Amino acid sequence: MKLHNRRKFMTRAMLASGGLAMTRAAIAGPAKKGQVIHHVFFWLKNPDSKEDLQKLLDGLKSLEKIESVKQYHIGVPAPTDPRPVIDSSYAVSALSFFDDLAGQNAYQVHPLHKKFVETCSPLWKKIQVYDSADL
Amino acid sequence: MKLHNRRKFMTRAMLASGGLAMTRAAIAGPAKKGQVIHHVFFWLKNPDSKEDLQKLLDGLKSLEKIESVKQYHIGVPAPTDPRPVIDSSYAVSALSFFDDLAGQNAYQVHPLHKKFVETCSPLWKKIQVYDSADL
Numbered sequence: 200m201k202l203h204n205r206r207k208f209m210t211r212a213m214l215a216s217g218g219l220a221m222t223r224a225a226i227a228g229p230a231k232k233g234q235v236i237h238h239v240f241f242w243l244k245n246p247d248s249k250e251d252l253q254k255l256l257d258g259l260k261s262l263e264k265i266e267s268v269k270q271y272h273i274g275v276p277a278p279t280d281p282r283p284v285i286d287s288s289y290a291v292s293a294l295s296f297f298d299d300l301a302g303q304n305a306y307q308v309h310p311l312h313k314k315f316v317e318t319c320s321p322l323w324k325k326i327q328v329y330d331s332a333d334l
Numbered sequence: 335m336k337l338h339n340r341r342k343f344m345t346r347a348m349l350a351s352g353g354l355a356m357t358r359a360a361i362a363g364p365a366k367k368g369q370v371i372h373h374v375f376f377w378l379k380n381p382d383s384k385e386d387l388q389k390l391l392d393g394l395k396s397l398e399k400i401e402s403v404k405q406y407h408i409g410v411p412a413p414t415d416p417r418p419v420i421d422s423s424y425a426v427s428a429l430s431f432f433d434d435l436a437g438q439n440a441y442q443v444h445p446l447h448k449k450f451v452e453t454c455s456p457l458w459k460k461i462q463v464y465d466s467a468d469l
Contacts, residue, residue, distance in 0.1 A: 331409025
């Protein structure tokens with residue numbers, strides 16, 4: 200069993216044993232094959248507006264409640280050493296994990312997501328999305 | 335303070351002030367404050383070469399062994415519904431989580447990472463990196 204899979208197997212075994220009576224938050228990595236990883240980067244129309252940034256963060260927080268979202272992270276550019284290959288020009292990022300494509304589809308049409316787009320899309324000038332299937 | 339850094343500072347200051355009543359517990363996902371999320375997208379010189387793809391996947395798998403990598407996912411474009419905001423032109427993606435900036439820095443200079451770059455960089459024509467600080 201490869202290291203990568205072994206870690207996944209161990210996580211599953213731990214969960215199955217009930218030894219970990221924990222929330223999703225404490226799980227060291229999603230364990231389901233075929234997970235969809237949805238990463239969105241936002242550029243604001245008014246990048247210096249604290250108010251707009253706060254509105255976007257508040258909107259993004261609401262998406263975490265969508266049932267099919269299994270892991271969720273809101274981020275800002277990290278102060279890693281600048282390199283030409285790093286894009287740190289965005290204002291906020293949102294990373295969400297779904298068990299499968301159906302979960303991602305359900306998210307897209309969920310009332311909370313629709314409300315988020317309606318409320319927050321006037322704030323951004325650009326978004327960039329990457330959807331990955333976890334191998 | 336440059337515009338970019340000021341924005342980061344503002345976000346952190348807002349968080350420190352409690353303006354975001356977002357507890358770590360409420361976030362689904364690893365709970366360590368200050369985690370660095372490193373997402374890299376690769377475009378191959380020979381996108382139709384199964385061999386090159388496999389070499390890159392093998393190289394990426396080796397990076398999981400680096401101690402400071404806390405969560406690791408190798409992906410390919412997911413078959414979500416095409417939208418203009420989705421970039422699905424890359425061949426492979428690698429998503430890694432670090433507890434802090436020091437962990438990411440250690441990864442960059444780790445012998446396994448150096449070996450990966452040496453072995454695999456001739457395979458790619460472009461990489462795009464996003465480093466996010468988890469809020």
